[in-house]
Amino acid sequence: MAEDIVSLTKGSRYRIESMETRERTKVTKGIFRGYATIGTDDAIVVELDESHQELKGKLRLIPLHVVLAVDILEQVPGDAPKVEKHGTMYG
Numbered sequence: 001m002a003e004d005i006v007s008l009t010k011g012s013r014y015r016i017e018s019m020e021t022r023e024r025t026k027v028t029k030g031i032f033r034g035y036a037t038i039g040t041d042d043a044i045v046v047e048l049d050e051s052h053q054e055l056k057g058k059l060r061l062i063p064l065h066v067v068l069a070v071d072i073l074e075q076v077p078g079d080a081p082k083v084e085k086h087g088t089m090y091g
Contacts, residue, residue, distance in 0.1 A: 006072070008032050008044070010081060013074040016046065019066040028052075028060055029073070034081045036061050 008014070012032050020026040029052070033045040043061040050056050 008070070009076050009078040010034055011076040011078070012072065013049070014046065015071040015073055016044065016062060016067060017069040018062050019068060025068060028062060030060070033059065038063060041065060
């Protein structure tokens, strides 16, 4: 059923746990702003919240391949942005 599918929506608040090293994880909390491309990797773009202190309001790009978990803190209804595939500088 399509209504059971959860997708990241712009403006929603998430807590994302990602790999920092093999032994440590990094927690990112904030508002989802969309997707970006870093070289050939797709990434989630999050505007950091006040829990990040002096980094509040900055954007963090988290490569999708290091995301371990996404907690939905506040879901805003809407369509999920599409991950756009662009040619790379090597392609």
